[in-house]
Amino acid sequence: MYVVILTSVIMTLLSVLSSVVGGLLPFLTRIKNESYINILYQFVSGIMLGIVCISMIPESNEASSIIVTIFGIIIGVLIILLLDFLINSFSSNSKFNKLLLIISSMALHNIVEGIAIGASIEYSFSLGISIFIAMFLHDIPESMIIGVGSLDNKKTFKQILKNSIIVGLFSGIGIFMGVFFGSISDVYTGLSLSISSGAMLYIVTKTVIPDKQSEYNSYILSLSFIIGILLSAIITKI
Secondary structure, eight states: OHHHHHHHHHHHHHHHHHHHHHHHHHHHTTOOOHHHHHHHHHHHHHHHHHIIIIIIHHHHHHHSOHHHHHHHHHHHHHHHHHHHHHHHHHOOOHHHHHHHHHHHHHHHHHHHHHHHHHHHHHHOHHHHHHHHHHHHHHHHHHHHHHHHHHHHTTOOHHHHHHHHHHHHHHHHHHHHHHHHHOSOOHHHHHHHHHHHHHHHHHIIIIIIHHHHHTTSOHHHHHHHHHHHHHHHHHHTTO
């Protein structure tokens, strides 16, 4: 049990690291031009959408069934839809609302991922490590959306770092929840993945793609989006 707990702590720290790396990448490239930020939005959206459609949804379907997968996606969408409604009810700043929704969605996504990792460790240590390595690599490009949203809100380095750390810590919460609950069924794993997929689908299609498509050269934005999807196909095979 000691080894499992120690491994969970290490995984939590590495999850925070992957979130910080992804969140700070847009800032470290010193991109401030609004047009370039729009391109980044599309690029990262393509990566997120690709990971969901190429990897997460098929894995959910394989682990459970198409019914469970669709049910989970609907739950994920409804959760973020409710968050979206609540956030907009308390603030009229659209850019701030978008960033808050992105952070909330990624936090939910990381909790679900963490639960799958933690439970897998209890079921099979080697399986848990394998899933973690895959998710660690995936979380870096996914977390870039936090950095892009923060740049769009003119956030400082410290603010972006704080946002990234907070989101990364949610993976750790999920990991320990998964370890606590013990081994889980394939149906639960599939449901977890599909809920996370639904959350990511909503955040990409509702808050990122529509706004940015109307603000800049649609050809460049579309190409950036497609490149992101192609890159996600490579990432999911790592």
